[in-house]
Amino acid sequence: xxxxxxxxxxxxxxxxxxxxxxxxxxxxxxxxxxxxxxxxxxxxxxxxxxxxxxxxxxxxxxxxxxxxxxxxxxxxxxxxxxxxxxxxxxxxxxxxxxxxxxxxxx
Numbered sequence: 001x002x003x004x005x006x007x008x009x010x011x012x013x014x015x016x017x018x019x020x021x022x023x024x025x026x027x028x029x030x031x032x033x034x035x036x037x038x039x040x041x042x043x044x045x046x047x048x049x050x051x052x053x054x055x056x057x058x059x060x061x062x063x064x065x066x067x068x069x070x071x072x073x074x075x076x077x078x079x080x081x082x083x084x085x086x087x088x089x090x091x092x093x094x095x096x097x098x099x100x101x102x103x104x105x106x
Contacts (some may be wrong), residue, residue: 001066002076003098009076014104021100023064027057028091055092058082065096067098074100 002009061082066077069077080098 001070001074001078002064003062004078005074005080007079007099009078009103012076014078015096015102015104018074018090018100018102020097021037021065021069021072021074022095022097023061023068024092024095025060025064026087026093027053035052035097049106054084054094057084057092058096059093061096065098069098069100073102075103076101080086 008014014029062080065080077098077100080096083095083097085093085095
């Protein structure tokens with residue numbers, strides 16, 4: 001399944017828009033990661049534990065969005081975006097969304 005951040009796919013025509021495709025994941029911090037991240041915070045630099053957690057969350061949200069698009073009968077998702085929200089302290093949602101479309105035959 002194609003997914004792009006643009007509102008078109010080069011060389012392809014959009015036949016129909018099927019609505020919003022979305023996928024989300026809510027993750028909580030882990031005490032082990034928090035401890036290591038806290039130590040890193042003392043010395044400065046990148047907090048790899050949280051970088052990896054966010055990267056995993058984005059990938060999972062993207063996979064869920066593509067599965068939702070497929071269930072709508074889409075060939076692609078255009079205008080793909082990510083957003084995140086804090087649900088409560090230590091817990092955040094990562095949301096991937098875009099427009100599910102069918103593509104005209106070439």
